[in-house]
Each structure stands twice: as C-alpha cells, then as structure tokens.
Amino acid sequence: xxxxxxxxxxxxxxxxxxxxxxxxxxxxxxxxxxxxxxxxxxxxxxxxxxxxxxxxxxxxxxxxxxxxxxxxxxxxxxxxxxxxxxxxxxxxxxxxxxxxxxxxxxxxxxxxxxxxxxxxxxxxxxxxxxxxxxxxxxxxxxxxxxxxxxxxxxxxxxxxxxxxxxxxxxxxxxxxxxxxxxxxxxxxxxxxxxxxxxxxxxxxxxxxxxxxxxxxxxxxxxxxxxxxxxxxx
Amino acid sequence: xxxxxxxxxxxxxxxxxxxxxxxxxxxxxxxxxxxxxxxxxxxxxxxxxxxxxxxxxxxxxxxxxxxxxxxxxxxxxxxxxxxxxxxxxxxxxxxxxxxxxxxxxxxxxxxxxxxxxxxxxxxxxxxxxxxxxxxxxxxxxxxxxxxxxxxxxxxxxxxxxxxxxxxxxxxxxxxxxxxxxxxxxxxxxxxxxxxxxxxxxxxxxxxxxxxxxxxxxxxxxxxxxxxxxxxxxxxxxxxxxxxxxxxxxxxxxxxxxxxxxxxxxxxxxxxxxxxxxxxxxxxxxxxxxxxxxxxxxxxxxxxxxxxxxxxxxxxxxxxxxxxxxxxxxxxxxxxxxxxxxxxxxxxxxxxxxxxxxxxxxxxxxxxxxxxxxxxxxxxxxxxxxxxxxxxxxxxxxxxxxxxxxxxxxxxxxxxxxxxx
Numbered sequence: 001x002x003x004x005x006x007x008x009x010x011x012x013x014x015x016x017x018x019x020x021x022x023x024x025x026x027x028x029x030x031x032x033x034x035x036x037x038x039x040x041x042x043x044x045x046x047x048x049x050x051x052x053x054x055x056x057x058x059x060x061x062x063x064x065x066x067x068x069x070x071x072x073x074x075x076x077x078x079x080x081x082x083x084x085x086x087x088x089x090x091x092x093x094x095x096x097x098x099x100x101x102x103x104x105x106x107x108x109x110x111x112x113x114x115x116x117x118x119x120x121x122x123x124x125x126x127x128x129x130x131x132x133x134x135x136x137x138x139x140x141x142x143x144x145x146x147x148x149x150x151x152x153x154x155x156x157x158x159x160x161x162x163x164x165x166x167x168x169x170x171x172x173x174x175x176x177x178x179x180x181x182x183x184x185x186x187x188x189x190x191x192x193x194x195x196x197x198x199x200x201x202x203x204x205x206x207x208x209x210x211x212x213x214x215x216x217x218x219x220x221x222x223x224x225x226x227x228x229x230x231x232x233x
Numbered sequence: 234x235x236x237x238x239x240x241x242x243x244x245x246x247x248x249x250x251x252x253x254x255x256x257x258x259x260x261x262x263x264x265x266x267x268x269x270x271x272x273x274x275x276x277x278x279x280x281x282x283x284x285x286x287x288x289x290x291x292x293x294x295x296x297x298x299x300x301x302x303x304x305x306x307x308x309x310x311x312x313x314x315x316x317x318x319x320x321x322x323x324x325x326x327x328x329x330x331x332x333x334x335x336x337x338x339x340x341x342x343x344x345x346x347x348x349x350x351x352x353x354x355x356x357x358x359x360x361x362x363x364x365x366x367x368x369x370x371x372x373x374x375x376x377x378x379x380x381x382x383x384x385x386x387x388x389x390x391x392x393x394x395x396x397x398x399x400x401x402x403x404x405x406x407x408x409x410x411x412x413x414x415x416x417x418x419x420x421x422x423x424x425x426x427x428x429x430x431x432x433x434x435x436x437x438x439x440x441x442x443x444x445x446x447x448x449x450x451x452x453x454x455x456x457x458x459x460x461x462x463x464x465x466x467x468x469x470x471x472x473x474x475x476x477x478x479x480x481x482x483x484x485x486x487x488x489x490x491x492x493x494x495x496x497x498x499x500x501x502x503x504x505x506x507x508x509x510x511x512x513x514x515x516x517x518x519x520x521x522x523x524x525x526x527x528x529x530x531x532x533x534x535x536x537x538x539x540x541x542x543x544x545x546x547x548x549x550x551x552x553x554x555x556x557x558x559x560x561x562x563x564x565x566x567x568x569x570x571x572x573x574x575x576x577x578x579x580x581x582x583x584x585x586x587x588x589x590x591x592x593x594x595x596x597x598x599x600x601x602x603x604x605x606x607x608x609x610x611x612x613x614x615x616x617x618x619x620x621x622x623x624x625x626x627x628x629x630x631x632x633x634x635x636x637x638x639x640x641x642x643x644x645x646x647x648x649x650x651x652x653x
Contacts, residue, residue: 054560054647074642075564082562093557093650097252109241110562158562 007060038213086155145176264583267536271529272591280612333475338371366454383431541633556649576634
C-alpha cells in the first residue's frame with residue numbers, strides 16, 4: 001500500500017539546514033495498523049506529513065497504492081489527499097461553526113458528492129463511531145473524546161486507502177484514549193490501513209506493528225501482538 | 234463557471250457567512266452605508282433637480298423682461314439723465330426686427346415699482362393691491378392657473394376695454410366670504426366697478442408677482458390710469474430653439490435705436506433673463522448630481538475596502554479551518570473561490586439592502602417635503618445608475634476578495650494545521 005525508498009528531508013533554518021529524515025526505507029501492507037514512535041525531534045511527524053502529502057520529500061520515492069507521489073502541485077496534492085488519505089489530528093481540527101454531521105460531510109463535499117448522499121453517508125459514519133444522536137451538535141458542545149470520534153468519522157467518510165493519525169490520543173485522558181483506540185482497532189479490523197504517530201507506549205502496543213524512529217532513521221521495526229483496547233473500556 | 238451554479242458551493246458559503254454572524258454584519262454595514270449614501274445623495278439631487286424644474290414649469294424658460302430707465306450718456310443732442318418711456322408701438326418694431334421673438338406682451342402695473350397700489354373696495358371690505366394691465370398673450374410667457382369657473386382676460390376684453398378683472402387667491406380671501414362665489418361679482422378698483430371673471434392660483438416662481446395681484450385688460454388700465462401708449466415693461470418669449478441671451482441683446486439694441494439712446498449706454502434699458510437664471514440653477518443641480526455620484530462611489534469604495542480588510546482578518550482567523558479544508562482535499566482554486574464568493578456575496582447583499590434602505594429614506598423625505606414650499610419632487614435614481622453601482626460593487630468585491638483569497642491559498646496546509 002505504502003512504499004518509501006531512501007527518503008531524505010531537510011529543513012532550511014537560516015544558513016543551517018536541519019537534516020530531519022536521513023534515508024527512510026519503509027513499506028506498509030494493506031490492512032496494517034502501524035505505530036510510528038519516537039521522541040520529539042525524531043522526525044516522526046515530518047514522516048507523517050510527507051506520507052500525507054502535506055509536505056514534499058527532498059530525495060527518494062514514495063508510492064501510494066501503486067501511484068508514484070512526486071512533483072505534485074497543490075491542486076493535484078489536494079485531489080490525492082481527498083481520494084487516498086484520511087487525517088486525524090491531535091487537536092481534532094473540527095470546523096467550529098459546522099455541526100458534527102457537516103464536519104463529517106466536508107471531505108465528501110470536496111469529492112463532489114451530492115448533498116443528500118453526503119448527509120446519509122455522514123450519518124452512517126457517525127453511527128459507526130456511536131455519535132449519531134450528536135449529529136446536530138457543534139464541536140464546542142462535544143467532549144474531547146467525542147470530538148476525536150467525529151474527526152475519525154470525518155477521516156473515514158471519504159473512504160480513504162490509508163488513515164493517518166497524528167497523536168490521536170495526545171489531548172485525551174487515558175480512558176478516553178482507550179475508547180478512541182478501540183474505535184481505531186475496530187476500523188482496522190474491517191481491513192483499513194492505519195498509521196498512528198504516538199509517543200505513548202501503551203497506545204503503540206495496541207497496534208500490530210511498531211516502527212521506532214530516532215534522529216531521522218528507523219532504529220527498530222517489529223511486529224507485535226496487539227493489545228485490545230476493549231478490555232480497558 | 235459551473236462552480237458558480239452549484240448548490241453545494243452556495244451551501245458552503247451560506248454556512249460560512251451565516252455562522253460568523255458578527256463578522257458578516259460588520260462587513261455588510263460598511264458597504265450598506267456606502268450604497269445607502271450613494272442612493273440617497275443621487276436621489277436627493279434628482280429630487281432637487283425635479284423640484285427646480287417644477288418651479289419653473291409655469292414660466293417659459295427662454296423668456297426675458299425688459300424695461301426702460303434713464304440714460305447715462307448724452308446722444309443726438311439729448312442730455313444725460315433723460316427718462317426713457319417704452320411705447321405700445323415698440324411691439325411691432327421689435328417683432329419685425331427680431332424674428333426669434335415668439336410672444337411679446339406689453340405690461341403695465343400700478344403699485345409695484347413705486348406709486349401707490351390701487352384701492353380695492355367690496356361690500357365694506359377694502360385693501361390695497363397691485364393692479365396689472367395685461368394682454369391675454371402674457372399667459373403664454375408665464376402661465377396663469379385660473380381656478381375652475383373663471384378665465385383670464387381675452388381679446389374681446391382688450392378690444393372693448395371691458396371693466397373685468399382677474400383677482401388673486403389672497404384678494405379673494407380678504408374681500409370675499411368663504412361662501413361667496415367671486416366670479417360674476419363686482420369689486421371697485423380706485424372707485425370704478427369691475428366684474429370679477431377669474432381667480433388665479435399663485436405659483437411661486439421668482440419675479441415680483443404675488444397671490445394678491447389683480448389683472449385687468451391693458452386697454453382698460455390705460456383708460457383708468459390715463460397711461461396712453463406707455464408700457465411699463467415687455468415680457469418676451471423667444472422660440473424654443475432661439476438663444477434668449479442673443480435675443481435679449483437684440484431687443485435692447487432695437488429699443489435703443491427707437492428711443493434715441495446711445496448704443497453704448499448700458500443703463501438706459503434694463504433687462505432680466507430667465508433662461509440665464511434657469512441655466513444657472515440647472516447647472517447647480519447638475520453639479521450636485523455629479524458630486525453625489527463622486528461621493529457615493531467613494532463611499533462604496535471605502536465600504537468595499539472595508540470588506541477586503543475584514544476578510545483579510547477573517548482569513549487569518551480561519552487559517553486553521555482553511556488548512557483543514559485543504560487537508561481534506563480542497564484545491565487551492567476551491568479555497569480561493571470560497572473567499573472571493575463570500576466577498577462578492579456579502580457585497581451584493583449589502584448593496585441590495587443599502588438600495589432598499591436608501592429608497593425607503595428617499596420616499597420618506599419625499600412624503601415629508603410634500604406640500605412644503607421646497608423645491609423637491611419625485612426623488613429617483615435612474616435604474617442604470619443603480620445597476621452600475623451594483624456592477625461596480627461586484628467587480629470591486631471580486632478584486633478586493635482576491636487579496637484575502639490569495640493569502641488564504643499562500644498558507645501551506647501544514648503550516649495552517651500547525652498553528653494553534
């Protein structure tokens with residue numbers, strides 16, 4: 001599903017350049033649930049941004065579902081993001097003046113899906129995350145866990161190839177974190193490919209594979225036995 | 234273009250506008266005020282214009298008056314300071330020599346330019362009023378509205394020197410009871426009985442006439458006051474296509490030759506030209522219209538710039554939202570269109586509201602000034618002006634929306650999302 005070869009990325013900081021990713025080789029099969037771990041500054045968020053086409057790579061190749069991702073202009077990147085990727089952010093990033101349902105329906109709007117179908121789909125995905133009765137509520141009326149579930153529903157609504165989650169539990173307490181992880185595991189059980197950036201070991205243990213990043217290189221890549229989050233809920 | 238007619242696009246815009254109410258309202262007020270000022274100013278200017286025209290409608294625009302004074306230069310053996318007297322026979326000379334003259338009415342008056350007004354008596358009531366000796370033709374130059382049931386002086390009155398008169402509204406009020414019908418009744422003018430044949434409605438329009446004037450036939454006036462061939466002044470109307478200023482010069486020149494006045498003597502013959510006055514007033518009204526156009530457009534411009542400003546702030550405020558939209562697959566074009574359409578839509582809404590509000594205020598002013606002695610009538614703004622203003626607003630709204638839209642697109646989605 002994802003194929004990365006010899007990926008380099010550096011940032012210019014004035015006269016210095018900061019080499020963040022120093023030759024990453026990495027691939028993800030369909031249906032995997034991968035945790036990308038590392039301390040801050042290890043380059044994990046940069047890797048996720050490149051995977052999410054929010055940032056461009058300097059060197060190397062990136063293939064997503066057989067499509068080489070290179071030399072994208074903003075328009076093309078936007079279309080690929082819309083078609084291939086779902087995003088979940090640490091700070092939820094819901095649009096605060098739109099109801100839960102409208103938030104979930106937004107990626108469908110950019111897929112040019114008609115209004116009626118959009119609403120139906122949005123409600124379906126809200127149902128999946130258990131928030132159907134909150135469909136008409138604004139984000140400010142939802143708890144942190146609920147907001148993240150709406151965000152996950154929004155990411156799923158576009159039916160992406162890969163779900164990218166950047167510290168999805170970073171702003172939540174542990175009980176709520178486990179609820180969210182439980183949801184993510186269930187989505188993964190349905191066969192969806194998911195990448196999670198986290199620095200919490202307990203969250204990483206709930207994935208099927210852990211990739212450790214340190215100073216811009218992968219230091220460890222191991223498959224693990226998944227800890228089910230449902231037992232903590 | 235398809236994008237414009239897509240219901241989804243508009244839902245997004247309505248959503249974004251409707252849910253940021255304070256911002257929307259503040260933005261709208263700026264442009265609303267601009268177009269409101271524009272509509273009210275140009276409507277009011279038009280109203281004044283109409284008002285002036287209405288005031289002048291009873292007077293022929295290309296008319297003039299001329300009278301004689303005393304000479305200031307010696308000429309042909311006559312000495313300085315000789316009083317010139319216009320005569321009835323001047324009429325035919327003027328008409329023959331100056332083909333541009335359409336109507337010429339010799340007039341006399343008692344009690345306006347010095348001399349005491351005539352004493353009018355009726356059934357124990359009396360008053361002093363100015364009395365004019367007139368030909369029927371003078372109504373061609375300055376229309377006289379006569380109340381129903383009455384008439385103005387006619388040719389037979391002149392020929393027979395009938396003792397008939399047309400009285401003013403005020404004269405009627407002061408001499409007659411409310412229940413009396415003055416038509417057919419008699420009044421005494423300087424002890425001579427006259428039959429009232431009409432009551433004229435006074436219309437203000439400059440000049441020295443008033444609502445108490447009494448008009449009698451020229452020939453009767455001449456007998457009554459023993460004025461012979463003397464004429465007080467001539468009221469002259471030129472043909473519509475003639476230049477009344479030129480006619481005025483010619484008339485004075487002809488009168489100077491008839492009465493042996495030095496052609497360079499500017500004091501001997503006086504004149505007054507309505508066309509010139511009218512042109513000055515029309516010019517004033519035109520200037521007012523132009524000024525209101527300039528002020529209005531400038532105010533609209535200020536309002537639209539305000540919209541741009543607020544949208545710029547709003548883009549900054551919505552950086553994160555726009556980042557999310559782009560992460561979810563909004564193309565730069567879609568983001569740009571969203572901001573521009575918001576700008577245009579706000580401008581249009583504000584414009585339409587401003588036009589409606591302006592029209593309301595105009596009609597209010599119209600109602601309030603109705604019946605008042607104020608030159609203001611039927612204030613309107615021509616439709617092309619309104620459409621033009623709307624078009625300007627759409628164009629300006631688009632142009633000004635480009636700035637925040639470009640800014641919105643120039644922020645990378647990743648930077649937008651990182652911003653807390």
